Amino acid sequence: MTRLDEAEADDLLAAYALDALPEADARRVEEHLRTCSEHRAVAAELRQTSSMLSLTVEDREPSPELRRRIVEAVKATPANSKPVDRGAPQAAVVALPRRFRSWRPRPARLAVAATVAIGLGISALIGYQVGLVTGRPVAYTFQGDASAAPGAEARLVYFKDRKEAVLAASGLPKLASGQVYEMWLIKNGVPVDKGISASATGDLGAKLSGDLSQFQQFAITIEPGEQQLPTTKPILIGNLQAGST
Amino acid sequence: MSGEPEDQDHHMAAQLKRGDSTALESLYDRYGGLAYGLAFRILNDRSAAEDAVQEAFLAVWRNASGFDTSRGSLRNWLLSIVRNRAIDRLRGNVRIHREVQLESAEHAPEVPDAWQAVAVDLERKQIRDGFAELPDAQRRTLELAYFGGYTHVEIASRMQVPLGTVKGRMRIGLEKMRSFLVARGVVG
Numbered sequence: 001m002t003r004l005d006e007a008e009a010d011d012l013l014a015a016y017a018l019d020a021l022p023e024a025d026a027r028r029v030e031e032h033l034r035t036c037s038e039h040r041a042v043a044a045e046l047r048q049t050s051s052m053l054s055l056t057v058e059d060r061e062p063s064p065e066l067r068r069r070i071v072e073a074v075k076a077t078p079a080n081s082k083p084v085d086r087g088a089p090q091a092a093v094v095a096l097p098r099r100f101r102s103w104r105p106r107p108a109r110l111a112v113a114a115t116v117a118i119g120l121g122i123s124a125l126i127g128y129q130v131g132l133v134t135g136r137p138v139a140y141t142f143q144g145d146a147s148a149a150p151g152a153e154a155r156l157v158y159f160k161d162r163k164e165a166v167l168a169a170s171g172l173p174k175l176a177s178g179q180v181y182e183m184w185l186i187k188n189g190v191p192v193d194k195g196i197s198a199s200a201t202g203d204l205g206a207k208l209s210g211d212l213s214q215f216q217q218f219a220i221t222i223e224p225g226e227q228q229l230p231t232t233k234p235i236l237i238g239n240l241q242a243g244s245t
Numbered sequence: 246m247s248g249e250p251e252d253q254d255h256h257m258a259a260q261l262k263r264g265d266s267t268a269l270e271s272l273y274d275r276y277g278g279l280a281y282g283l284a285f286r287i288l289n290d291r292s293a294a295e296d297a298v299q300e301a302f303l304a305v306w307r308n309a310s311g312f313d314t315s316r317g318s319l320r321n322w323l324l325s326i327v328r329n330r331a332i333d334r335l336r337g338n339v340r341i342h343r344e345v346q347l348e349s350a351e352h353a354p355e356v357p358d359a360w361q362a363v364a365v366d367l368e369r370k371q372i373r374d375g376f377a378e379l380p381d382a383q384r385r386t387l388e389l390a391y392f393g394g395y396t397h398v399e400i401a402s403r404m405q406v407p408l409g410t411v412k413g414r415m416r417i418g419l420e421k422m423r424s425f426l427v428a429r430g431v432v433g
Contacts, residue, residue, distance in 0.1 A: 011412055012412070013416070014412065014415035014416035014418075014419055015390070015396070015397040015411075015412060015415055017419065018387065018390040018391055018415060018419075019390070019391075019394075020390035020395065020396050020397045020400070020415070021396060021397065022396055022398070045423060046416075046419050046420075046423075048423075048432065049419045049420075049422050049423040049426070049432075050387075050391060050419055051321065051324075051325065052372050052422075052426070053376065053387065053391045053392070054279075054283050054324040054325075054327075054328060055279075055369045055372045055373075056369075056372055056373045056376045057279070057282040057283050057285075057286040058282050059278035059279050059281075059282045060278060060281050060282040060285050061278060061281070062277060062278070062281040062291075062294075062295055062298065063291070063295065065295075066277070066281070066295045066298060066299065067270075067273055067274075067277065069295075069299055070269070070273055070298075070299050070302045070303070071266070071269075071270060071273075073299065073303055074266050074269050074302070074303065074306050075266060077303060077306060077307065078264075078307075079261070079263075079264030079265075079266070079306055079307070079309060079310075177292050178292050178293065178295075178296045224296055224299060224300075225296050225299075225300055227303075228307070231303075
């Protein structure tokens with residue numbers, strides 16, 4: 001990282017205060033501020049003024065549902081549960097949201113073919129070349145929750161040698177505006193976010209990375225935007241210990 | 246809840262740290278309209294703005310233990326998260342990266358809180374007046390950065406002016422606004 005001289009840093013301080021610098025330049029400014037008290041004071045004033053721009057807006061009345069949504073989500077989320085690092089499934093165990101604790105995974109129904117995911121014909125999976133994989137894949141089939149997602153089905157094919165799985169789900173409940181499907185792998189009761197989809201069709205295809213042998217369950221929830229921990233009960237959940245090869 | 250607004254915010258922050266969900270409801274009742282107004286200003290979409298506000302309040306709930314009242318006000322923290330979430334929705338899929346960067350930056354000890362120097366009962370009209378007093382080009386430049394989430398390079402391209410001009414408008418615009426507010430005792 002090239003260090004900024006005094007003039008260069010001074011030139012960038014206002015944009016820095018407005019969060020209007022590209023990432024690399026912002027890091028260079030911060031590096032400079034660590035050792036330059038004069039610019040640190042200037043940056044603080046500029047930042048203070050810039051943050052006041054929030055107060056130039058008029059209050060607006062959100063829908064009454066927003067308060068209810070927030071209260072419900074808060075009740076389902078442990079306080080001070082700083083999200084786990086999404087890239088590190090081995091992250092510290094955190095307490096489960098109350099709703100999550102009531103999850104009771106149902107036994108996975110054995111699937112027979114490694115190619116079931118492709119068989120579903122979901123566009124996201126077209127072209128995935130199972131035949132090129134040398135390891136023996138493990139397949140799982142999960143059924144949707146009887147009340148939340150009747151008729152939904154998810155098929156997961158895991159390629160151990162790649163530590164990669166292909167998911168194909170169909171018949172999921174349609175999403176409302178702003179909602180997403182969120183996929184989870186669960187280790188010792190702790191859900192780890194494995195990505196989202198905003199599919200409008202109720203069909204879902206995705207590739208999941210990770211060593212599935214480290215996890216006990218797979219689940220899908222519907223969330224109001226991507227979450228670090230689930231805020232709703234799963235619409236589909238199943239065990240990962242009973243797949244077929 | 247009684248007492249001065251600032252005391253009430255400190256009280257709410259302490260409750261949040263203890264995991265008292267009623268404090269989050271109080272926080273929403275106090276600042277929900279402002280938070281939503283900010284998100285709507287950025288996103289211009291009811292549903293997306295409400296999603297951003299919900300995410301921000303949940304972020305406060307999840308991270309309250311790390312909040313330090315000596316480094317900033319609860320309102321400032323909340324609004325900074327609202328802005329980050331809203332801009333990230335506006336600008337695309339960069340949310341996680343930005344929120345880590347910006348939310349932690351809000352607690353950087355080098356940067357004093359925007360509202361520590363300001364009474365909690367902010368004279369918002371004066372702040373709006375100060376902003377409105379700026380020449381159009383400066384005000385528009387600040388708007389594109391703060392409410393649009395554009396970088397200075399992107400703003401130069403949009404406004405079809407040299408990058409140096411954008412930097413100058415940003416700096417002079419913020420300094421003018423500060424002078425306006427200092428003269429009226431809004432900031433020290």
